[in-house]
Amino acid sequence: MTTNDVEIAIIGAGFSGLGAAIRLKQNGFDDYVLLDRGHDFGGTWRDNTYPGAACDVPSQLYSYSFAKNPTWSRSYSHQPEIHAYINDVAEQHGIPAKAQFGTEVTHAEWNEAQGRWIIDTERDGVKGQVRANILVGGVGPLCEPNLPDIEGIDSFEGKIVHSARWDNDFDYSGKRVAVIGTGASAIQIVPELAKITSRLDVYQRTAPWIVPRTERPYTKLEHWAYKNIPGYQSAVRGTIYAANEATAFGLTYSPAALKPVELLCRANILRGVGRDAELRRKVTPTFQVGCKRILRSNDWYPALARPNVDLVTDGIERITPTGVVAKDGTIREVDVIVVATGFHVTDSPVFEKIVGSGRRSLADVWSEIGMQGYKGSFVHGFPNMMLMVGPSTGLGHTSMVYMIESQLNYLVDYLKTVRAQGITRTEVKLSAQQEFNSDIQHKLRNSVWVNGGCASWYKDANGNITTLWPGFTFAFRNATRHFDIAAYDVVRGARRLPAPDIDGTTTSDQPATVTA
Ligand code: N01
DSSP states (O other): OEEEEHHHHHHSEEEHHHHHHHHHHHTOOOEEEEESSSSSSSSSHHOOOOTOOOOBOOOOTSSSSSGOTOOOSSOOOOOHHHHHHHHHHHTTTTOGEEEETTTTEEEEEETTTTEEEEEEETTTEEEEEEEEEEEEEEOSSSSOOOOOOTTTTOOOOOOEEEEGOOOTOOTHHHHHHHHEOTTTTHHHHHHHHHHSSSSSEEHHHHOOEOOOOOOOOOOHHHHHHHHHHHTTTHHHHHHHOOOOOOHHHHHTTTGGHHHHHHHHHHHHHHHTOOOOOHHHHSSSSSTTTTOOOOOEEEHHHHTTTTTTTEEEEEEEEESSEEEEEETTTTTEEEEEEEOOOOBOTOTTTTTHHHHHHGGBBHHHHHHHHOOOOOOTTTTOOOTTETTTTTTTBBBBBSSSSHHHHHHHHHHHHHHHHHHTTTEEEEEEEEHHHHHHHHHHHHHTTTTTHHHHHOOOOOBBBTOOOOBOOOOOOOHHHHHSSSSSSEOOOOOOSSOSSSEETTOOEEEEOOOOOOOO
């Protein structure tokens, strides 16, 4: 087994983990490692390669503020371009040398005696260990595919593929395909598959609200302006940001203010479906706009109106070896089932692998109190660990990269404080965490997510919203500008190494031997 001793271990090389690595390097924290099970940077933008995968936040805002990209080809970017952007940024900042790809974190446990995290890894079947004073979790909430628990699904003899684990080597053309789900992923997949499949059955449980997608290629003049006019790109970015924040007001405090959005969605339905009254009825949502994520598409409704596409709203009774049986008894034989059923967000299997004080995992703690943390970053019982895109940081209206960069400010200030004050152990106070969460729940009480009459992945098994940041994102930016040490119990002093290892053997605090 190989071991690697570092000051900081970052898990995940998506927008969060890469951003952390860059900001650490810029601020003189060089003793860190970046672990990722994939083979390059990008996280969810590396993994989601389904046809039509694209971002529904404008390109100008969906990028790091410190690495603006004047060459985005379109106003909304598609997955290959975002994936390439993330890898380019990593190269420009010299991060690849710090990354260990193909490295799965199998377990990470806080060792109180040693005052550090013991992180077990596996790479090509070879076990390794990273020991770090501080753990930064950048695994993201949309990484563990949620497979639907439908009777008989395991008996299906054709091909089953999840939207986030797309098989690009398989030839879907001419096939009979069933798509389960009508969320953000499905509405991008279906229009593309509809063009090439012989039949496409779309199983809808809940119709989503969908606004038009104002996507277009940038002109040469715009590209010139982004490159050559100082401040122009920042001004465009700022304008998009401000417009999006207006939606935050409606979502959190006054759902009635979202009526114009609903009218826009209704017009989108009329334009896309035309005269087919039955299809219009099926695709018109019955909950308040904004309660689930508002989607963006111009081609979803026209795709549903195609003669080879059938929108099934009767629900799925079971799956047989050769097809899908709807609740009305109709059997539809298919060659392929696409499950676009989202992710384990509030019940991620990753939570079982992260074990804090008293050998209690995140799954143990959160199964009792719900997915709670302090400022989306620290969790009581998990010393020296900061989560990126942790509880209460999700958004329904603007770019997650803005939230990530806010957390990066907090991370850097935390590390500077720890270094300046000789702090060896930091744990958020339970009282601070509880107060923070009561405030979040108080702010959510009038929100559309609570009152809009829908079920969504924003809610946990108890119906509580533990995923979203209520209100304006600049409030989160302000809350995370400085590390507020008063909210934490800290221990100062020298590190207690060498010390007995987790398995009883003795380790020394020698420089790293890198996992091969
Ligand atoms: O997943 P979802 P997603 N039987 O959870 C249905 C981000 N994203 O992968 O609504 C039948 O939204 C479920 O039905 P219902 C974005 O944040 C961003 O599409 O629960 N159906 C729903 O229709 C997004 O919110 C982009 O009734 C079942 C669908 O499956 C998040 O990822 C692009 C079912 C799941 O929708 C997740 O989106 C793509 C069952 N047993 C994704 N179980 C951008 O553009 C679930 N469903 C940035």
